[in-house]
Structures are given as structure tokens and as C-alpha cells.
Amino acid sequence: MGDFIPRDADGRHYEAVLGGSGFNAALALARFGAKPTYAGPLSTDALGRRFRAALMAEGIGMALIHDSPLPTAVAIVSPLGPDGVPEFALHLAGTAHAEPNGTPRHMPPSAVHLHAASFGATVGPSGEAVTSLAASARHQGATISYDINIRASVLPERDLVLPLIEARIGQVDIVKASLDDLSWLYPGEPADKIARRWHGLGARLVLVTRGPDGAVCYGPEGALAATAPPVVVVDTVGAGDTFIGGFLAVLAARGRLGPGLKDATGEDLRAALAFACEAAADSCTRPGCDPPRRQAEQV
Template sequence: MNPRAVLVFGEALADLVPEDGRGERYQCVLGGSGFNTALALARCGASVAYCATLSHDVTGRRFQARLVAEAIDRRFIAESDAPTPLAVVAPLGADGGARYHFHLAGTALAEPPPLPRSLTGFGHLHVTSFGATVGPSGDAALTLLRQARSAGLSTSYDVNIRPPALPDREAALAAIEQRMALSDLIRLSTDDADWLYPGGYVAPLRRWFDRGVSAILLTEGDRGAALERPGSETVRGFVPVAELVDTIGAGDSFIGAFLASLAQAGELGASLRGLSDGAAASAMGFAAEVAAETCGRRGCDPPRLTPKPPYQ
């Protein structure tokens, strides 16, 4: 097993991003939480493979070409005659935040990729968003999480809640918590946390430590991010955004860079369950830097940066 290699499972979407404030002109950029995270990992120097189903259409071919260009392992990519799923981004507000309208029915997302027969060669599995939570793709992600735990990999789950892509609240909450229970690391935003546990999310989140979760990474928008571990002090990461374009993919870039930093430090696999203070601090600082640069670019276009060695 290579403790530094990461397998990513999650959706690839075509993001239609507005180029003006009225929504009259749009740019089609490659996105989706799974693809974005794999891209950030690769650009930060990690060894990464991506597991997803991609369309044969022109956008699907763009995804394939980008995976090749970024040297992302495509062994677990399936191909489909169905079209690429689509996310239309509403005109952005002053905070650069994105609201999405999804077109998912009848697309390649409905056809989950065949799962790896073996996870030999990987130290960590990361699953993300609604592509790992609901439908046939969500079922495949759940199976893969169980397979990874049995094989001794560390696991992480990016909740990344998008209500328009989820079933009713009760069913969605049950599916999300089922995947949280199989994860060593959970990543979520404050909006995600408010949706999960309205009226106060701090105590309900910390109870997950009693269920075996090793770390919770909470991204807090323009306030940065906080990493909580049982019995340890909170580790924060913050880098100001020099010029805000949009926040699309900022959370994906953050978790991708965070995992890339841990991979370089040898802190994935069994080590993630006892993450050192130095590796945690270094990873949070690096991830904040990558996410800030991503916010200065249209869509999810993370920079090419090398993680720094862990703080001593």
C-alpha cells in the first residue's frame, strides 16, 4: 500500500458560470466536487486517482483531456452515452457565493462507475458531495467506503450539501450520517453544519468523535477554517483573498490541498487517526493559501503549489 496515494469518488459537472451580473453571458467550466478535489490534489503534487462516470459528449471529452493533462489516474473512469450533468450558477452576489440549479436526470451521473476490485496502492479514500450521497452513485460510494475501511485505508467525506440535488430532509440526513460514520475526517462548511444541525451545530458535531471520527474540518468562508480533533486544541487556517472573483470550488480546493499536504507528510492511512499537531497546522495553512488563490479565479481553477514541510 502507498500511504500517500489518494482515490477520489464524486461527481463531475459542467458549471455554467455567469460572466456578468445579469446572467446574459455564461462560461462553461469543468467542475463538480469530485473532479475539483482530484484536480486540487494533483496540482498540489499528490498521487491521485479519480473514480467517476464521464460522458462521451464534448464536455466529457474535455474532462478526459484535463485528467490526462494533470496526470490523474483514470483506471476507474467509466464512460457513458448519457450527457454530462449540468449546474447553472445564478449571477454571483457581492460575496462571490454561488447558488446552483442542477440538471442531473438522465445524465452520466445516474450510471455509477464499476468499483475497484482492490484498493492496493492507495492509503486514503475521499468521497464527496451528492455524487457520493444519493442515488446509484451514492450507493457505490457507500460500498467503496466500507471496502476502504476493511482494507485499512483512512477515509474522508466532504458533506458539501446541495439541497436541490438531495431527497427530502429526513432521507438526506440519514444518508449523510451513514457516510459520516464511515469517515476518519469530515469536511463541511458552516452552511452545511447549519443545515445538518439547525439551532447549534458545535455539540452535535463533536459527538461524532465518540463514534470514531478522528477530525472535523469546518470551513467558515471569509473567516478561514477550523480543524477539530478530540483532546487537541483547534487548529485554524486563514489567508485573505487578494481579489475575489467567485468562491466556486473553494471548499474542494481546501480539502484537496489539505489532503495533499498530509500525503506529503506521510500522515494519511493509519497516521490520520492520530494526526500530529505539526502536520495539522502545516496542512491548514497550506490549504488556506490554495483556497484563497482559487477564489481569485473563475470557477474551480486551483493553483499549482507545493505543500510545505510540517511544522516542528
């Protein structure tokens, strides 16, 4: 997805940057020393060619990309409001995002982890494909993470979306959501109560990001919290994707994805949480999703 980012406060000038939750998370994972492969449709248009060049430059695997003649989907990002949270106007109809066969339905045998994100992993043909892909991952012993990343403008009403999201949570090991996601899904309910609900559905780890207040990981050892370092925020686009990329990269470096997740200690989770918060904060100091280059194995 191409993100059109405002370059001034009144939105008169925009810059097209590469984005989309899946691409952003893959970018973060690669910069943190992991070896991700991007899976899904990419247009053959000018923006799609930019995506391919970026994936190649970052060393991200491209064997699971589906070439699409349809144009790249775009998101028009609003200038930041008083709350510092951007709004997205998504343009998806007739784009590569809507390719019915764009997402693979089977995991490569060598893969140890699957990450799925946002509305594309929840609704429509791509959501159905992710259901099959997650079942394939589970069958071969890979772990699965899911970033809910609500985009209300392209989702059906909450009562229709919630059962789909909870069904997806029932397939995964790690689920990530922001406080805004939780407020949209479960108005007025506290995060710890929601985490218990999701544990009951099958998730082992529940990650809740809290903006400038850091994040909490609800897991077998209870709630673990990490703070975010203070930074001067340019924008928050891709901060959540950088966060989950950082968290997964640390677990991967420690052998805690795939079968090793069950052996993850509190120290593993604290290290992953702290690294993720620091990386996400750093990304907020630059426009678009631009994760820092740090090696997760050094944590």
C-alpha cells in the same frame, strides 16, 4: 459535471468550465503534488472528452473511470449575490451522473486514501456504491474523507438526508463541511457541538470552513484554527474542493494518510489547515475551480 459560469453581473453570458466536487478535488490534489486517481462515470460527449483531456494533462489517474454514453451533467451557476455565495441549478436526470454502475465498489490494493464528495456520495446508486467502496477501503486499511457539500436542490428533505449523511460520517476518518452545510443539517447548533457529535459517530477529524474567516479543524488536540488571507473574490466555485485537496495533499506529503493518520501531530494539522486556507483563497481570485500550483511537500 460541467459548470456554466456567468461572465457578467446579469447572467447574459456564460462559459462552460469543468467542475464537480470529485473532479475539482482531484485537480487540486494533483496540482499540490499528490497522485490522485479519478473514480466514477464520465460521458463520452464533448464535455466528457474535455474532462479526459484535463485529467491527462494534470497527470490524474484514469483507470477507475467508467465510460458512459449518457450526456455530462451540468450546473448553471448564478451570478454572485450580496453574500458572495453562488447558487447552483443542477441538471442530473438522464446524465452520466445517474449511471447505476458508474462508481467502482472496490478499492485498488495500492490506494491509501479515498475521498468522496457531495450528493453523489450520499444518495442514489452512486451513494450506495460509495458505501461499498468505503467498506472496501476500510477493510484494507485506507483512510477515508468525506466532503458533505450540501446541494439542497437535488437532495430529499433534511430529515431524510441527515441519517444518510450521519451513516456516511460513521464510515470515515475526516469529514469536511461549511458553515452553510451545518446550518442546513442542524439549524441553530454551534459548530463545536456538531463536531463532538461527529466524533462520537467515528470521525477523527472534523473540518469546518468559514469562508473569509478561514477554517477550524476539530481533532484529538481540540480545535485548531487558520485564517484565510484577504483576496479580491471573483467567485467561490470550487473553493471548498481546493481546500480539502490542499488539506489532504499536505497530510499525504507527510505520510499522514492511511495508517499514518493516527500519528498526525498538531503541527501536521496546523500546516495542512494553513495551506488549505491559502490555496482556497487563491482559487477564489479566478473564475471556476482553478487551484494554484504549489507543492504541498514544501510546507
